[in-house]
Amino acid sequence: MKYFEDIAVGERTAVGRHTFTADEIKAFAARFDPQPFHVDERAAERSHFGRLAASGWHSAVVWMRLMVAERRRQAEAARGRREPVAAMGPALGLRDLKWLKPVYVDDTVSYESEVIETRVSESRPNLGLLTVRSTGVNQHGELVISFVSTTFVERRPVNT
């Protein structure tokens, strides 16, 4: 990751994409969100979803997994250029999480994140706060998930 000072509002990251299989939708929901329309095809057919749909938390945590992998790639590339890698995290929270369309079996969601605000932390002036809007779009081009999260990021050391 870049230092706080090197990150600009409007920067976008293609985070990656993921196809949600029936098995993983059911396995995730059985652990964390066992509502009938996330764990059982027949119950899902009788529900307002019409067919098996992923838990909204599932489509959110897949973003996190892809984002961590993307940050790791960026960090390795920076190390390859002998550039320092800034520490990131943890996040303070999120807001405006919207599940706009269901994620159905075998849907592929492509995620993107855009920096919408940068500011120095008031409580920890040696750290910056990065606010990012993340979105996921399915294979039909429909927005399925959107949220805004805020994360600590290291500031550039004064001496470098």
Place this chain on the structure above:
Amino acid sequence: MPKRHWEDFKPGAVDVYGPRLVTREEIVAFAAEFDPQPMHLDETAAAGTLLGGLAASGWHSCCILMRIIADGFINETSSMGAPGVDEVRWLKPLRPGTRVRVRTTVLETRASNSRPEIGFVKCLFELLDEQDGVLTTLTSPLMIRRRQAGAGA
């Protein structure tokens, strides 16, 4: 059949669900799968971060909260899921070995303008530790089927 419908939720009502013991094993397993940052995977690496030691991914806290309320009341409610979450705040780290509960407060209820068969119940969910310390707060409108479509609440 669901026992609770939209009409059964009243603003100001408070319920507590759980407890559930959160183990080190499940914190590390969740992180390895969904949020493999060192602060969620390894004590030594976590000690040098702002979390000051191994702690669950914030997403894991949300998922644990979801599971507790699903078992606590949502699966006996005519729930249609949630259109989203207004806000999540990760206030304190969730440490291994914590026995968590969820305090649910009904903030407001309103009938859907466009769909007479459903209503919304906005809830504040607080993930609590054994000392009633609030680890995570989550505010979300639940979409719930009405017992009588379009009738007054």
